[in-house]
Amino acid sequence: MSSSPTQSPTHGPALATTKRKFDTLLDKLTASASTTSLATTLRESNASATSLTSPPAPEPQTKRSRLSDVLMDRSRQVSGSERIQALKDQLFTSQKEGGRLTVGTSVRAVGGNKSPATTTTPRKPANYQPYSQDQFLDRLKTFADVKKWTNKPDAIGEVEWAKQGWSCDTWNTVACKGGCEQRIAVKLRPKRKDASGKEMDMSEDLAVEIDDGLVEKYRELIVDGHHEDCLWRKRGCSNDIYHIPIPNRAKSTADFLLRYRSFKAIAKDLPSLENLVYPDPRVDDILRRVSPSFFSPPGSDITEQPPSSPTDTVAFLFALFGWTGVSEARISLAVCNHCFQRTGLWLYADARLEEMSKKLSVPIESLRLNLVESHREHCPWKNPETQRNPYDGPIAHMAGWQTQTFMLLGKRKEKAKEHQRNIESVDLGSEYTYPRGSVDSDARSFTKDDEDNKEESRWRKFKARLRRTTSKKSLKSVKSVKSTKSTKSVVEKDRENKGVASK
Structure with a gap:
């Protein structure tokens, strides 16, 4: 229902009074910054505005901020002026918090600073994950x-x-x-x-x-x-939680190449090959048998060149035994990411070994870096019990370094009775199962009696075919005859035993 014309003069002066008070307040605040009053600016901007045809409904008698109300009404008209924006900052300094203005329950950005983008903190993983x-x-x-x-x-x-x-x-x-x-x-x-x-x-x-x-x-x-x-x-973690999934060929190859690359990055600090101790086979024999495609697996972003220098050979050897190269504060280290053992590579430089050999009066051979024994005792790269390879396959009871060597070398070819299988192409998988018939079950030796075995197989097939052709009815009749004979014989034996007992 629209307001009557008699009410218009009543509300008109009140609105004008509010405008004058607001203009006077703003003029006082900006007197030192500019000689032009805010009232003049507001009047000029409102010169072309359409006058109100009907006054607004009276406000409820609740305490509200006049400045916030006027700001909400005028913000669209004065927001383009830099001077007005600076005036807002001065007017609402006491209510600003971190570049944002809080009016009631709403939050608005003031000044030239944009509101920061909302960032969500990553959720902390659950404490109880025995499978992780x-x-x-x-x-x-x-x-x-x-x-x-x-x-x-x-x-x-x-x-x-x-x-x-x-x-x-x-x-x-x-x-x-x-x-x-x-x-x-x-x-x-x-x-x-x-x-x-x-x-x-x-x-x-x-x-x-x-x-x-x-x-x-x-x-x-x-x-x-x-x-x-x-x-x-x-319930805690399972006993195989420490297992390194080396049998998963895709994952182990990617991890191997990452370790190999980490040592190539610190090649200048690597010790010489003579200062490293490790079990057989020798690294030269391994590299001769490793395919060049191993360093550039298909579908992988990690590609490397086969070792072509002495430092590359040392880097390959460190990676083979589970070590990763890192540089901290310009100090090169060999680190194990499973037992967290750390070894300074500078300790095994030629000059350092000679110095320590003289001080301790021990041969240099005893001071060289042992790539297996330097791991902690519980490390799966060293300990077969914590590695826990499957017990029913060719990698049973192998430590991590032995498993890695087996996966690199494997066996060339095993001739079976009806097919051949290349062991190098077998992926033992992350389920720790070994394919049936891969090594032991398919590795059968054949002798000169193969012809006799063939004759026996033919005879077995013939008897099986004969049993299938026999009708079920005839089999039942044979069983019934046998059963009657057996029952008669039992009854006759009982009678004879009773006669002997009576006499």
Whole structure:
């Protein structure tokens, strides 16, 4: 329902009064910056505006900010002027927070700064993922610092704690981080004492033997140390969580080439081939048998050239035994991404080895880098038990380096009875199963009695065909005759036994 004409004069002066008050306030604020008043600007901009034909409905008697109301009405008209924008900044400085203006429950950008793009923080992964090898390795890495964790018996070693969801927090203390937040201090020996008899913090007296009962107590706490409601108490990681999927040929090849490339990037710091110790076969024999296509697998973004220099050969050898090359603060290191062992390559330079040999009075051969023994004892590259290859295949009971060598070399060809199979083309797969008939079942030796075997197979086929041609009815009749004969013979025998007993 429209307003009556008699109401128009009533609301007209009120609106004009509000405009005058607003103009006066803005003129005072900008008097030092400009001689032109905001009122003049507003009047000029509104000169062509259409006058109101009907006044607005009266406002409810609730407290509202006049400045916010006027700003909402006039923002479309004055937003294009830089002077007005600067005036807004001065007017609403007390309400600005981080370049944004809050009016009631709404938020608007003021000034020349645009509102920052909304960023979503990545969601933290769940703590309980017993099937995740990445999370297992992250927990295991916390035990790698010798300043926080000392060697323990295998039953309560870092692998067992990490399998059950524990991480190393402080000195010989484990915690279920992100889970039940329980903490256990693993103390197997007393603290070492100094010359004055005072105990030293973060130390162990290695001369004291470890109590087997104490080890058993901590072995139980690996599970029972969690809170009763903690999922890690109910089930931990499987025993094959540490397995390196080397039998998956596509993945292992890509990982191998990444390790190989990492050492080529620090080729100038690599030790000479003579200063490396490793088991047979020799690297030259391996490279002769590896196909050049191995370094450029089809469908892969990782392509490399076969080793063509001594440093490339050393890089290939490091990659073969599970090491990755890194450079930290201009120091080149060989790092294992599974046991987190770190070895400085500068320790095995010729000059360094000669210097240490003279100081320690030991032969240089004993100071060279052993590519297998330098891994930690629980590392799957070194330990067949933690690698846990399938027990029913040709890579059973092999450590990681042996598995990698087998996958590179394999066996050339195995002649079977009806077909040939190239072992090098077999992908053992990530399911840890070996194809039937690949090596053992197909590797059959044939002798000069093959003709006799063929005759026996023909005779078996003939008897099978004869049995199939025999009707079911005749078979039933034969069975019935046999059964009647057998029952008669049993009855006659019983009668004879009774006659003998009566006499």
